Amino acid sequence: MTRRIDCDVAIIGGGLVGSSAALALRGMGFSVTLLDKGFCGAQASGVNYGGVRRQGRPPEQLPLSQRAHAIWPRLKALIGIDGEFLRSGHLKLARSAADMASLESYAADVAPFGLALELVGHNQLRDRFGVAGEVIGGSFCPGDGHANPRLVATAFAAAARRAGAEVLENTKVIGLTRNGAGFALEAEGVSVTARTVINSAGAWADSFARAFGEPVPLERTYPSMVVTEPLDPFLGVNIGIEGGGIYARQVTRGNVVVGGERALPLDDPDYSRPRSDGVLTIMQRASELFGPLRHAQAIRFWSGTEATMPDRNPVIGPSATTPGLIHAFGFSGAGFQIAPGVGEVLAELVRDGRTATPIDVFAITRFPPASQPGDASQAAMTTGSKETSP
The missing domain is CATH 3.30.9.10 (D-Amino Acid Oxidase, subunit A, domain 2)
Incomplete structure (x- = not known):
């Protein structure tokens, strides 16, 4: 039997970006469903080196990095552990x-x-x-400093669950369709309708972007x-x-x-x-x-x-083709430190449609749009692509 869920926001990819966004959105009162094909934080978010650094980032990333910098000392109050x-x-x-x-x-x-x-x-x-x-x-x-990614990545997802987010692990999204005022997601054993979708699917995010006419040169x-x-x-x-x-x-x-x-x-x-x-x-x-x-x-x-990504900058921001779709992926090996800040920014985009943190340089429109006929906002993704987290 297929379980049916209706929510304000569905997030594809339960890594640090997706789970921190889920936690921030719950703090704003949104209903949230977080889906991951495996276990939250088990991919790049949980197996990276663990550097928590601002130094060496391109200047355009530093406003976002500084925002995250203020969050790291508050981890214990935010997610229940200090993450070492x-x-x-x-x-x-x-x-x-x-x-x-x-x-x-x-x-x-x-x-x-x-x-x-x-x-x-x-x-x-x-x-x-x-x-x-x-x-x-x-x-x-x-x-700057360092932390334990295995602890931090899973703790954000656990904190989001405690805050009331529906966290669905081992739940691969196999279909995503824009219809009417929202989206329909088909996953293994569950059907989700949502007004907004966040694509934080990490190394698998390009398939979701491509389905809505926004291919990217992700490697x-x-x-x-x-x-x-x-x-x-x-x-x-x-x-x-x-x-x-x-x-x-x-x-x-x-x-x-x-x-x-x-x-x-x-x-x-x-x-x-x-x-x-x-x-x-x-x-x-x-x-x-x-x-x-x-x-x-x-x-x-x-x-x-x-x-x-070829320019070493992530894709963060609203889709240019599909209202209600927001992208956050492609952190090029440097997402661990800024992820908690990205989660807050994503929540602000959902609530307000904008954020005070400069992110225009990360827009998906910096890559050539797809040459596809028809209305991309009605596109359907049913390829069975896999998703995880940056």
Whole structure:
């Protein structure tokens, strides 16, 4: 028997963006149904590196990032746990004079946003942060930090459920149709009608956008991470490198999480497998910077599926073809920190049709529209596409 639900807002994808939007919408009094093909927070939101950083983001993302920055210290009051959030600071390293010049230029460009970046030289890196290896300087953002994505992603969904949202896991959306003043969603064992739909389906969001005449050049990428055995404390900050290649953080228990390589997709591109040579490369790079890692045992490694856009900016905002459809996907490996802010913005778009946080640059219209006959607002998506979260 098919269960029938009528609600104000249906959200496709139960990752951190979708679940934080559900929680914010419940706080505004909307009825919400949150659907995920698997378990909420089990995809990119729960398997990412866990960096909570503003530094290194393009300036156009910083108003949204600053909004999220104010939410992270309030996690326990908001979702019931602190998510192991530590405001450790984020240190971005430069390996060459050109890299250092890039960090200096970035610091000047983002000065109006209040990140309080501090440029540090080689000796300070060694004395203050214990960084060795061939690095010549860095940029330190004291207000940034890191958290445990496995805890945070699931806790937002649980908080939304406690707040009264209908959270449906293992419920794959197989049909989405705009009809009349709202939408009809067909899923496994459930039929949902909603006035508004939020497409926060992560690496699977492009299928929903395409169905309504808004194709996007979304690419799936598969970041790979490693965690070591517990070690004595030696790394007090979240580490990144200008130009990429490695990122690392040490948690309170002593384990060190290291990333910077890509995994290989399996025959089913929903899944991937870390490469053994990639794991070795990650650990070798990290041990060149931090002596305690040279003999550390790697106890687990994993990967996930990310939605990456060619300009590295997400798609956030109303559909240009279909009233009542709102997109939020394509965070290109940098969605963890800003997701709680995105959830609030999405709730404001539903309630007010606008938000004070600048998001115009993230509009889906920056990509060429589809050349499709007929009225895209009446389109139906019935391909059985899979959805999850960014």
